[in-house]
Amino acid sequence: MIIWRLLLVEFFPDATEHLHGLQDFVKAKIPNSSWVDESCLSLMGATEIAVTGSESYEDLIIKAVSNLDASIEYTANILSTLFCVRVRVSGPASTSFAIILNKHEFSDFSRVAEQHNFLNFANLRPVDAERAFSFISIDRPEIAGLLSGALNAFAAASAFTAYIRLFEAAFALSHNQLRKPLHRFLASGPLNISKAESDDWIALRHAISHSDRSGNAGFDGDAYPELERIKQAAYDVAFNKKKWKSPDSERESSGCVSSVVEGSEKISVTEGVQCCINLVKSEALGRYPASPKAEYGSFAWRNFFLSNLQDQIMEDCGGIYTSFGLQTKQEFFQNA
DSSP states (O other): OEEEEEEEEEEEOSSGGGGTTHHHHHHHHOSSEEEEETTEEEEEEEEEOOOOTTSOHHHHHHHHHHHHHHHHHHHHHHHHHHHTOEEEEEBOSSOOEEEEEEHHHHHTOOOOSGGGOOSEEEEEEOBOHHHHHHIIIIIOTHHHHHHHHHHTOSSHHHHHHHHHHHHHHHHTOOGGGOHHHHHHHHHTSSSOOOHHHHHHHHHHHHHHHOHHHHSOOOOHHHHGGGHHHHHHHHHHHHHHBSSTTOSOOOBOOOSOBOEEEETTTEEEEOTTSOOEEEEEEBOTTSSSBBOGGGOTTSSHHHHHHHHHHHHHOOTTEEEEEETTEEEOHHHHHHHO
């Protein structure tokens, strides 16, 4: 089984001169790359994995995709450092991966990555602005700086750690001490956040901030799928925790939070208040935002993707799996 992954690196220079020489550098140093336009680069990675009886298809694929994404992010970070520019990793909204299966794998390959395919998810404005204004101004002015710091963070990993920083401030505890009190508070509210989910947030914060000690580095692709849920939790803590800067888990509704996401499919809105819901599109595996620069069929990345696949497909290829589902090799290239 061969997994191909395609992502985009968008460049945001403070001065256009910073991009001078970038395209020549990429051409000389980075294979499997193609420019969408002068400030957007498509990067492709591939890996071959052996399917054994000890791990499921899902586990193997998610692990392989995570490793490929880490490599692409690492390349983006190198370019950011060398040319002094901000970068954002994003992806095409449709096909950003392809799994090449041999005939044996094709015959028993049924459901892969579908549960990880978050093409759209709700992005809410969680508070009623009129009610929240007086609460922030009078009762809890500190939360404005903490929440805006997360909302204005450029990278997903930075935003994620900023939300954890709010939890630390609210409970007056370090992130390592947050697990139990944070879970007790969130469990008493409407968000349906499990202990496993909030514990995963703490572990990811550690991986992002202390990868040198843990050995497992956290990247934007790990943080991005968690941002909406942790944002909701942060607003819940900020506006509904009874005692600020206290390790207890007491809750007292401020009446400011107007809408919440209850799990993955249900949105709850307080009657009589204005609610703002935006559907945010992500790339096909939900690990990065979708870029409008790479809608399917619109730019050279599509031909770049297909030509690379065509060069690498095995002779005994049984089929190809993408976000459009499982297809034979013939079907895939006919539909492309």
